[in-house]
Amino acid sequence: MDAATLAQQPFMSVPELIRMHASRSPRSTAFIQDGQVVDYGELDTIVDQVAAALQRDGLAPGDIVSICAANSINYAVVFLGALRAGVVAAPLAPSATPESIADMIADAGTRHLFLDADNARALAPVADRIQSRWITLDDSDHGTPFREWLAPEGAEPGPVTIEPDWPFNIIYSSGTTGSPKGIVQPHRLRWGHIRRGLSPEYGIGPESVTLLSTPLYSNTTLVPFFQTIALGGALVLMAKFDAERYLQLAERHRVTHTILVPVQYQRLMDVPTFDDYDLSAFECKLCTSAPFRADLKADVLRRWPGRLIDNYGMTEGGGVCSLLAHRHPDKLHTVGQPVEGHDIRLIDDAGNEVAPGEPGEVVGHSPGLMLGYHNQPQKTAEAEWFAPDGRRFIRTGDIGRFDEDGFLMIIDRKKDMIISGGFNIYPADIEAVVRQHEDVGECSVVGVSSQRWGETPVAFVVPAAGRQPDPVAVREWANNRLGKTQRLADVVLRDALPHSAIGKVLKRELRETYEM
CATH class of the missing domain: 3.40.50.980 (Rossmann fold)
Structure with a gap:
């Protein structure tokens, strides 16, 4: 066949x-x-x-x-x-x-x-x-x-x-x-992933060699895992990610496909000998699970052969947006457009669709939706939104906005939004400014308790390679460039930010350690 x-x-x-x-x-x-x-x-x-x-x-x-x-x-x-x-x-x-x-x-x-x-x-x-x-x-x-x-x-x-x-x-x-929520995915949902793997942009087939270094318990990994094995390709497995080892395996096995989270892309691009490895067999590289910075996407496009696709979606199913970065280098700040057969909409707190150009919570519908949260019907109901025609959508908890060309920009996680003095503050906006400082490598902003404001933003900063930032100087530099309501109350230096195994910054952990 x-x-x-x-x-x-x-x-x-x-x-x-x-x-x-x-x-x-x-x-x-x-x-x-x-x-x-x-x-x-x-x-x-x-x-x-x-x-x-x-x-x-x-x-x-x-x-x-x-x-x-x-x-x-x-x-x-x-x-x-x-x-x-x-x-x-x-x-x-x-x-x-x-x-x-x-x-x-x-x-x-x-x-x-x-x-x-x-x-x-x-x-x-x-x-x-x-x-x-x-x-x-x-x-x-x-x-x-x-x-x-x-x-x-x-x-x-x-x-x-x-x-x-x-x-x-x-x-x-x-x-x-x-509290853990068990997302029950049906066979129909996986079949949809497999069919997407057949598309020319993915190009997965019997000649494909896919290198996987993210854990098999994550949907991030399982999508290309099942695409490759169902379509007759070869899977190269790593028990634990190591940047040098990854590059060695990619070169040795003439790897054609992979999926990585943004922190892994950054670590790979930072390997001093990256450009010495022969990665010419690559056809398609995927990314998902966490925000993928535009400048990092641009670096991957410039130095790493093959197509680059940044996917935005949820394990629960719903809709998927896909940015074909190699085709749209002017849209690297977005997560792309809804894939074929997927319906992505934005709603306000009352559940009404927002006007064009306005921000709202991202909800999605596709042929593949979770059956529900295992043993948690109330949580399942809370995750659902129904369109006027009765179709079932899944809430993402993300705040997004479509640009004039229909590309989705993710502003921030709804639950990570900081409400300070009655104003909504999106940490991603502050992080984008702080990262421009020459001494800053990584940055994550969280809201911490404030008697005066309710919440106030604090930045956790990892120094850039070879730099020793002064937290007070970084805070003053950033606050001179931020809006009045966005100004940082504190900057905290960290050797590293806590990440989950699939690359998401554990903001709750940062907040809890600061407030202890």
Whole structure:
């Protein structure tokens, strides 16, 4: 089945597509990691073994397994084997606290927990709260070793016909702070991602080699992961991101596709020998998950071959905007335009659409929406907005504005907005000014409690390479360029800003440490 024919299919499941590639090109590479190579014939066999083992253990379509581990080939095959059995995978962030992970496992009703030695040790203090069977992907002795648990080679699972609206996976949106919300994504949503991978701008197919260094529990990673494996390409996995190692792998394997978050792009572009690496095989580089500065996009376009696409969207589904940066170098300050079949609108606090050119909360509709938050119907309802025609949209919590050409500009996170003396202040506007100071590398602005103003902005600053900024001087310099209501109450120097594994600055952590 060629790309054009595949794109016309109303629905195909990931397990079906893996079986198709295994039948047609069994010796084609599916996975590469640390010298281990798995081809599609081997992948199809072990996916059957995982599915058969799950069925042997009594798991049926709709049951849930969790995975809490570093990226590995075994991690990937468990996820894929679960899908073949109709079982729902709930990948969990190892960076979350043990208590939060235990909460997520309880919320999911996890039957089996797949993990590695590091995470088993981390979960030991809450082991009595976790009723799931522990299976160790690295065959360590913290549970049943994966090779012992796996069904024998040649095992065939019972047939499962996957429906488009069946749950595919549950992605937990929180875990470092706050109450975790399990986002239930259907197979239909993943099929939409796969079809997008067939577009000429993405160009994913059997000749593609995709390098992934972000964690497999994140939707950021899972989109190109499933696009590549479903379309017959090869996946190069990194357990942990390292800029030099990334460049070495990209050169060695002639990588064509990747996804990175902005902080990773910055670290790569800062490698002194970046320009010495042969990256000429690259066709398409993707970015998502956090604001991608215009000047950094421009640097990537200038020095790194291949197309650059900045995607804006939510794990919950809804609409996606896409900036084809290589086609629109004058729009690098935006997140692009709605992709085909996606409807992006802006609404005010009363739920009414705003006038053209006015800012509002971004809401989106697409053919692929989450089924809801697992076990949290009230939270699901709070995340929804319905258009006058009854169509369901998902609220993003972001404040945006469309320019005259229909490109969306994200002003800030609604929850990060600072209300000082009754005025709405957007941290991104202040950050853009502070970053212009020659001594400033990174900057994040948060609102902290103020008896006089209610809230007041504070900037956390990481020095530029080789610089030693004076916090008072930076504050005065910035305040001379900011509006009266935007002026900083304080500038705090940090060696580094706290980031999540997918590159988002943990503003709540900054705020809490300042106010302690």
